[in-house]
Amino acid sequence: MTPGSGASGEGATLDNLLVEERAFAPTEEFAAQANATAALYAEAAADREAFWAKQAERLHWETRWSQVLDWTKAPFARWFVDGRLNVAYNCVDRHVESGHGDQVAIHWEGEPGDTRTITYADLKREVSKAANALAALGLRAGDRVAIYMPMVPEAIVSMLACARLGLTHSVVFGGFSSEALRSRIEDAAARLVITTDGQYRRGKAVALKTAVDEAVRHTPSIEHVLVVRRTGTDVDWSDGRDLWWHDLVDEQSEEHTPEAFDSEHPLFILYTSGTTGKPKGILHTSGGYLTQAAYTHYNVFDLKPDSDVYWCTADIGWVTGHSYIVYGPLANRATQVVYEGTPNTPHEGRHWEIVQKYKVSIYYTAPTLIRTFMKWGTDIPAKYDLSSLRVLGSVGEPINPEAWMWYREHIGANQCPIVDTWWQTETGAIMISPLPGVTATKPGSAMAPLPGIGAKVVDDSGADVGKGGGGYLVLDQPWPSMLRGIWGDEQRYRDTYWSRFGEQGYYFAGDGAKYDADGAIWLLGRVDDVMNVSGHRISTTEVESALVSHPSVAEAAVVGASDPTTGQGIVAFVILRGDAGGGDSVAKDLRDHVAREIGPIAKPRQIMVVPELPKTRSGKIMRRLLRDVAENRSLGDVTTLQDSSVMELISSGLQKGT
Numbered sequence: 001m002t003p004g005s006g007a008s009g010e011g012a013t014l015d016n017l018l019v020e021e022r023a024f025a026p027t028e029e030f031a032a033q034a035n036a037t038a039a040l041y042a043e044a045a046a047d048r049e050a051f052w053a054k055q056a057e058r059l060h061w062e063t064r065w066s067q068v069l070d071w072t073k074a075p076f077a078r079w080f081v082d083g084r085l086n087v088a089y090n091c092v093d094r095h096v097e098s099g100h101g102d103q104v105a106i107h108w109e110g111e112p113g114d115t116r117t118i119t120y121a122d123l124k125r126e127v128s129k130a131a132n133a134l135a136a137l138g139l140r141a142g143d144r145v146a147i148y149m150p151m152v153p154e155a156i157v158s159m160l161a162c163a164r165l166g167l168t169h170s171v172v173f174g175g176f177s178s179e180a181l182r183s184r185i186e187d188a189a190a191r192l193v194i195t196t197d198g199q200y201r202r203g204k205a206v207a208l209k210t211a212v213d214e215a216v217r218h219t220p221s222i223e224h225v226l227v228v229r230r231t232g233t234d235v236d237w238s239d240g241r242d243l244w245w246h247d248l249v250d251e252q253s254e255e256h257t258p259e260a261f262d263s264e265h266p267l268f269i270l271y272t273s274g275t276t277g278k279p280k281g282i283l284h285t286s287g288g289y290l291t292q293a294a295y296t297h298y299n300v301f302d303l304k305p306d307s308d309v310y311w312c313t314a315d316i317g318w319v320t321g322h323s324y325i326v327y328g329p330l331a332n333r334a335t336q337v338v339y340e341g342t343p344n345t346p347h348e349g350r351h352w353e354i355v356q357k358y359k360v361s362i363y364y365t366a367p368t369l370i371r372t373f374m375k376w377g378t379d380i381p382a383k384y385d386l387s388s389l390r391v392l393g394s395v396g397e398p399i400n401p402e403a404w405m406w407y408r409e410h411i412g413a414n415q416c417p418i419v420d421t422w423w424q425t426e427t428g429a430i431m432i433s434p435l436p437g438v439t440a441t442k443p444g445s446a447m448a449p450l451p452g453i454g455a456k457v458v459d460d461s462g463a464d465v466g467k468g469g470g471g472y473l474v475l476d477q478p479w480p481s482m483l484r485g486i487w488g489d490e491q492r493y494r495d496t497y498w499s500r501f502g503e504q505g506y507y508f509a510g511d512g513a514k515y516d517a518d519g520a521i522w523l524l525g526r527v528d529d530v531m532n533v534s535g536h537r538i539s540t541t542e543v544e545s546a547l548v549s550h551p552s553v554a555e556a557a558v559v560g561a562s563d564p565t566t567g568q569g570i571v572a573f574v575i576l577r578g579d580a581g582g583g584d585s586v587a588k589d590l591r592d593h594v595a596r597e598i599g600p601i602a603k604p605r606q607i608m609v610v611p612e613l614p615k616t617r618s619g620k621i622m623r624r625l626l627r628d629v630a631e632n633r634s635l636g637d638v639t640t641l642q643d644s645s646v647m648e649l650i651s652s653g654l655q656k657g658t
């Protein structure tokens, strides 16, 4: 597949992107007070390793490193070799020790309107108690812990308690199915799951522990289930295995002495979709990860720990929540808002009400939500006082220029710099982004690699395409927060990221990109079989496997079709088994089945029942043609089809279901 004709179907808008002439320079006032100036680029260019060593000084190291980077076993990097630190100490205790114990770490806002205010001193007590509880359960450094929770403070406390003990956490998004949880627990052989009785979803309490009960029936590695009471929902209880948080954690001592771990000690595994059906356990370690999370959070968002109120709207189930709710902001002693619920509960102004209430000054969200706000109407944010905002961020997918301009005008009062941040679960932290006090930003462009980061757009042969050219995005230098591998699968790590441009030693990101005439980078969407639905990565194969596991389905092909709100929507083409009935009920059954197998976020927007699927002579499904059908475009070249009449058959014989 060629970049630009990529999964997001952005090809058609390429020409528009290239004539984008608007650019918004930071105001003089903003530039004068910014954390990062243009000098940062020069400093990093002069000596990259010295630059990163200086960034690592943001942290407290129990033992200093002997070497900044060891890349001799590439693609397996070691950063800050022989250095030792405790990640949780860096995110919590040291702020208390420096006299900031009374500073609010988290303004927590529950979906039903209940609130909690947690200072750094409170956080230290809570994390210490939780660490003591996990140690009492016999968990030891290196063990894995699964966390399957909504956005309650205990979720963050659990992550930090793991970090404090050197336990490797694997957070599983609370919207994933019990089957998704089961496979992740099994892959990591986790000993403990932390969960809640239930979670609030659009004003209703729904069960969560039931999914854990179902999952752990098939995962012998799990010894205990630790349960936070959130909704008061009735739960089944397995004596000996299940423990209430309020019984076990609350009785623990508030004192806990953190131990320093090696810079390369595994901090977390986070599963993400790839091009096959099996999610990849992306492994991140400690010193380099925390260094880059803190460095980017400080410079990209221009964080002023004494005055800013920061809010990232992500969920801790995704990497954005790991790096920009937990580790980056807390390492930087930020005061932040954490919100439990959905943006339209109980009304469509909820986010703006929260911005007004806490005087949020930095707001970081996803394009899909910005487009949803646009749909809800400008009169909604206009009702609130948003004058506290000073930096706006975007992440997760390409932001279209219209959404960018709307964000700037209706949320940012034409004042706030917008930082469009490109990165991935695998990169651990932001890689390509404007610096808000330096960069003149263009609506829709992530602009340039951050100081210390090497990124390029290359052609098939790995050659830089140069200004005005398009191709594949690669990272040509190792970076501190890079993934250290795929859990338990070294070969897949090499194959997925390092073989495409093996000769040059480039990391292949899987994204298409383009340089404009000024050399600014425009991301164009995935070039592989990975979809991006509301900023969430979902593999076509994963949804196909879920569909064919249904008794009515003989064969399935899934594509991401462009969607005005979610970026892409999942469209499934299915061939039913001879004895299966057709019609609307089958579409509904299949959509529900996928939600059960993977989670509601993977529910196809549309199911099309077809008599055949278009395949190449080698038997590969031609997704490009299916995407054309799904997006109602005229069909492209079909000469490589095994049987080109198939497309006609499909277009004429479609039974659409939704």
Ligand code: WT7
Binding pocket: 272, 318, 319, 320, 394, 395, 396, 397, 398, 399, 420, 421, 422, 423, 424, 425, 426, 446, 509, 510, 511, 523, 524, 525, 526, 532, 535, 536, 537
């Ligand atoms: C994929 C990574 C990074 C945290 C959230 C997603 C797409 C991400 C941007 C952006 C264009 C973007 C890419 C990337 N992506 N940010 N600012 N502009 N595309 O993490 O689930 O690992 O997905 O999201 O396609 O490869 P993820």
